[in-house]
Amino acid sequence: MNDDIVETIDWRGEPIDCRACRHQDMLALGKCKLSHACVNDRYARRIDRFFNWNPELSNDYLKHEYFEIRAIAAKRAAVFGLIPLLDDAEETVRWNAARRLPKKHILKLRNDPHREVRIRIVSLLDDADLVPMLQDEDYYVRQVIARKLAPNLLDWMVSDPEPEVRRMVAQRAEKNVLLRMMTDPEPRVRVEVAKRLAPEILARMRGDEDWRVRYEAASRIDKELLAELAEDEDEMVRETVRARLNGDQT
Incomplete structure (x- = not known):
C-alpha cells in the first residue's frame, strides 16, 4: 500500500538524501525504501515501517532528537532500555515505554503531567494501584478509573465531585452502594440509580423532583x-x- 503523502523530507524539513544516510547499504537489500520505509522521514507511518522491517535497529534510536523516532523505536526496542524514556519530554514516548514495562516501573506515571498518559496508564494497573489516582485533578481520569474498578470497590467514588464520575459509579456499583446514591444531588446520577433498582426499592424514589x-x-x-x-x-x-x-x- 502506498502512502498518500508524496514529499520526502526529514523531521527538520530538509529533503532526504539516501547517499548521506548511515543505512544507505540497506537500500539495495530492500530493508528500507525512500518515501515508504525510512527512519529519516518526518512521517510516523514510514518510520514505523522502517522499524518493522528492521527491529534490531530500534535500540539505536531511543535517544534520537525527533520524538516520533524515539516513540516508535520504543515499541520494538529491548525492554531494559526503556526505563529512561519514562522521563522523556514527550508524552507519546513515555506511553510507548510504559506499555511494555513491568508495573513496578510505571507507577510514577500516575502523576504524569499529561492527562492522556494518566488515562492510558489506568488500563495497565491493578485496582489497588489506582487508589492514589482517585483524587486526580482531571475528572475524565477519574471516570476511566470508575469504569475499570471492580464493582465492589466503587464505594470509594460515591462522593466524587464530578456528576459524570458518579454516573459511571451508579451504572456499575453493587446494590448496597446504589442505596447510598438514591439521594445524590445530581438528577442525572439519580436516573442511573433508578434504572438499576429493584421495583420495591425504586418505589422510594417515586416522589423524586426529577421527572425522569x-x-x-x-x-x-x-x-x-x-x-x-x-x-x-x-x-x-x-x-x-x-x-x-x-x-x-x-
Whole structure:
C-alpha cells in the first residue's frame, strides 16, 4: 500500500538524501525504501515501517532528537532500555515505554503531567494501584478509573465531585452502594440509580423532583403504588401510569 503523502523530507524539513544516510547499504537489500520505509522521514507511518522491517535497529534510536523516532523505536526496542524514556519530554514516548514495562516501573506515571498518559496508564494497573489516582485533578481520569474498578470497590467514588464520575459509579456499583446514591444531588446520577433498582426499592424514589426518575418509577413499581403519580406534573409520567393501570403495559 502506498502512502498518500508524496514529499520526502526529514523531521527538520530538509529533503532526504539516501547517499548521506548511515543505512544507505540497506537500500539495495530492500530493508528500507525512500518515501515508504525510512527512519529519516518526518512521517510516523514510514518510520514505523522502517522499524518493522528492521527491529534490531530500534535500540539505536531511543535517544534520537525527533520524538516520533524515539516513540516508535520504543515499541520494538529491548525492554531494559526503556526505563529512561519514562522521563522523556514527550508524552507519546513515555506511553510507548510504559506499555511494555513491568508495573513496578510505571507507577510514577500516575502523576504524569499529561492527562492522556494518566488515562492510558489506568488500563495497565491493578485496582489497588489506582487508589492514589482517585483524587486526580482531571475528572475524565477519574471516570476511566470508575469504569475499570471492580464493582465492589466503587464505594470509594460515591462522593466524587464530578456528576459524570458518579454516573459511571451508579451504572456499575453493587446494590448496597446504589442505596447510598438514591439521594445524590445530581438528577442525572439519580436516573442511573433508578434504572438499576429493584421495583420495591425504586418505589422510594417515586416522589423524586426529577421527572425522569419518576418516569422510571412509574414504569416499574407495583401498580398499587401508582396512584400518587396519576396526576404527576409531567405528561409522560401520567401517560405511563394510565397505561399500566389500564393493563396496556406490564
